[in-house]
Amino acid sequence: MxxxxxxxxxxxxxxxxxxxxxxxxxxxxxxxxxxxxxxxxxxxxxxxxxxxxxxxxxxxxxxxxxxxxxxxxxxxxxxxxxxxxxxxxxxxxxxxxxxxxxxxxxxxxxxxxPAQVVRLAPISGLMEGLAALVLVVAVALLAQSHPRLRLPIYAVAALAGVLAFAWLSSSSGGHTYLPRMAGYYKLLMPTGPQTERKLVEDYNAAIPQKNAILKEIGQPTLEPITSLADLKGSIPQEASEAGYRLLQPxxxxxxxxxxxxxxxxxxxxxxxxxxxxxxxxxxxxxxxxxxxxxxxxxxxxxxxxxxQLQKLVKGWPFLVGFFHKAWPPNLANPDANIFPLQSVLSEMALTIEIALVGTFLAAIFAIPSSFLAARNLTQGSAFMRGVFAFMRGFYNVDRGVDTLILALIFVAAVGLGPFAGVLAMAIHSIADLGKLYSEAIENVDKGPIEALESTGAAGVNVLRWAILPQVLPLFVSYTLYRFEINFRVSVVLGLVGAGGIGYFIKGAMDAGNYDQMIIGVIAIVIVVNLIDFASSWLRSRLV
Known part of the structure; x- marks a missing residue:
């Protein structure tokens, strides 16, 4: 209360x-x-x-x-x-x-x-209907941007909803692949005192047989009960399997x-x-x-x-002990031939190189593909509109697969090391950079383009003299920003075996060498700030 x-x-x-x-x-x-x-x-x-x-x-x-x-x-x-x-x-x-x-x-x-025994009554078809309704609404919303096709879109939405409900409700469809959806929402029906008495009687009647088994395996025996409250919040197995529950308001x-x-x-x-x-x-x-x-x-x-903040309170002693073991940093231990600072500097350099190579490869592929994903440059023919839709779809799919997932796949494919991290970072960054580049192209000033086209200039010349001068500063700015992100990502990739400072930190943590691990953390903070200040200065000069 x-x-x-x-x-x-x-x-x-x-x-x-x-x-x-x-x-x-x-x-x-x-x-x-x-x-x-x-x-x-x-x-x-x-x-x-x-x-x-x-x-x-x-x-x-x-x-x-x-x-x-x-x-x-x-x-x-x-x-x-x-x-x-x-x-x-x-x-x-x-x-x-x-x-x-x-x-x-x-x-x-x-x-x-008070607590009481209730019976579960699943509502069949409710969750299936809600899922189908969400699909209907999602498709119907397309009619807002296509008013001339409103009625056909509504018809397609209704048909999609019916088909979705039928598939989700079928035993060979939704109930096979999404079993929890069937009867997910349950009403709790009252049962009355006689039901609890019957459950108690059945439980007590089964005690002798259960106790015989428990004695054979050396387990404590059961005692008869007078009410389900004696079971301390649970009900007999037979009653639970029959759909009864002990409701505790x-x-x-x-x-x-x-x-x-x-x-x-x-x-x-x-x-x-x-x-x-x-x-x-x-x-x-x-x-x-x-x-x-x-x-x-x-x-x-x-x-x-x-x-739950209570968990943080309970774990506070560990945090105190962790910082006590991590400080002061162990920069070197010549007697044991251990030189953590040297390892951190080497791994930090590798981390920066992973981010550099990954960002460079992504930019190389993103620049040409971004022109194919720019709406204002691909509306001249049906073929180019198809190319535009394909590129945008590729960007959306690529951006939906996280760099960490790609790193896990490439670590399994090519083994541990920085090459897996570079591949994962480059592939994911293509979509992010390509989307930013294409949006910059779509927002260029049309005046220079129209001026060159009026003189009969070829498409390549229009691209070279009217579009590139406007978007190149933005391209550089976006690439620098992506490099900042990729550096931070490369730290995490090291935790899954893709090389770099993250790999060093994980190894130190696993070995309990917190005074070595803290050196890597300090190095990350310093380098992140240096990269942030440097890229901010460069972007201010370019844009």
């Missing part, structure tokens, strides 16, 4: 700070309401446990409605709050107070419910964080609105939608990445 109240206070505090800064309170009410609506449908709120940890299901508030119908008041309150907030005036403050307070109260009532997930913080935000905005009713703006609806969208994207991302 303390954590829940803390979430509420955080929301209220954020609203108060925004009000002190003269921010719009209506925007917070709208954004908070829309965010809670997303959390109601999509964010896990509580936990229901099976026999094994992998059988755990974290239901959303919508999935909990069959078990606790009172939760339906939350979306109803949100709809009423949004209606009043959009009307503006003094209603906004009362909408925030009533809506935020009511939603928080509903969440607290659910939080106080008090074990909240990140959906609870979203609901209570946003409810506190609405409540705080409403209270501030009662005191300052003029804290409203004309664009509150789109701003609130953007706010809700950002929350809906970031919160699951933080959860998926297991972002």
């Amino acid at each position: 303390t954590t829940i109240l803390l979430y509420l206070l955080i929301g209220v505090g954020l609203a108060v700070l925004s009000g002190v800064a003269k921010g719009s309170m209506r925007r917070l009410v709208i954004g908070g309401g829309l965010g809670i609506l997303v959390a109601f449908v999509a964010f896990p709120f509580s936990r229901s446990s099976g026999f094994l940890s992998r059988e755990t299901v974290d239901p959303t508030l919508l999935a909990l409605v069959p078990t606790f119908p009172l939760l339906l008041l939350i979306p109803l309150l949100i709809v009423a709050t949004l209606y009043l907030a959009l009307r503006g005036g003094g209603l906004v403050a009362w909408a925030g107070v009533i809506g935020g307070g009511g939603i928080a109260l509903g969440g607290l009532i659910w939080y106080a419910q 008090a074990r909240t997930q990140y959906g609870a964080l979203a609901l209570f913080v946003l409810a506190g935000l609405m409540l705080g905005a409403g209270l501030m609105g009662l005191r300052h009713p003029n804290l409203q703006a004309a664009g509150d609806l789109p701003s609130g939608m953007i706010f809700a969208g950002v929350v809906s994207i970031l919160l699951p991302a933080f959860e998926a990445t297991e972002f």
Whole structure:
């Protein structure tokens, strides 16, 4: 309960700070309401446990409605709050107070419910339908830039959606390649006290047979139970396999964080609105939608990445010990014939050379290909338009494959060493440089081009005297910038065996020689700054 109240206070505090800064309170009410609506449908709120940890299901508030119908008041309150907030005036403050307070109260009532046995009820076709709908919307959006083809595009979108849904729903299609999609969204249905009694009786009846097996293998025997609570958060294996789960409302997930913080935000905005009713703006609806969208994207991302500052606190002793072992740097140990500083200087030079060669090769291939990827130079015929589409497609595919992945492939193909790093860096940089070069070509001044064409100059002369003088300074600037990036990338490539200073750092780390590894880190910082200052100076002289 303390954590829940803390979430509420955080929301209220954020609203108060925004009000002190003269921010719009209506925007917070709208954004908070829309965010809670997303959390109601999509964010896990509580936990229901099976026999094994992998059988755990974290239901959303919508999935909990069959078990606790009172939760339906939350979306109803949100709809009423949004209606009043959009009307503006003094209603906004009362909408925030009533809506935020009511939603928080509903969440607290659910939080106080006892644990109970529920039955999973998967909703077939829901995720398949949502995936097909996303495809329909993506294709239909193309009609915005092609108004004359609107009806055919809509027809293609509808057909694509139907085919996608049929494939995703088939046992030989989507359910084979994406098995988790089938019945992914599950409702939790109530079962009643008699179900728990039956599960307890079945569990106790099977204990003698299980204990006989446990005694043979020397394991502790099981004791009879009077309720599923005696199993400490799990249920018998047979019940779990039959689709039953032990629902524990008090074990909240990140959906609870979203609901209570946003409810506190609405409540705080409403209270501030009662005191300052003029804290409203004309664009509150789109701003609130953007706010809700950002929350809906970031919160699951933080959860998926297991972002927990507690882990950093627990790992702090290691960090302290690491820095203690890393300082002072061990520049040389002649007695052991170890000279880390010399190794760092050699590997740093190799790292710079990898970046230089990779960038040079990429520029050599990117310059001619960029002219074929420039829209203004390839619209003269159907063949050239096809070449343009091919080059842009190549750039997109090449940029989609990260340098690290290419390095792993080339290390396996050509072995450890800098050659693999050069190949990976050059191939990936072709697309990045080519895209920048082609965009620079597309933005050239048309005046010199038209002047030369009016005199009957050939295409090569137009390229030489009208386009190149305009784009060459930008080409050099982009190449220098890419070299900076490639140097940093080459450090990481060394960690996978592609040579350079990264390879030295990895070896020192693996051997526990932190006082040698820190020399490489210091060298990287120094060289990065030197390259940054030098390339910035050169770009300022060229552009």
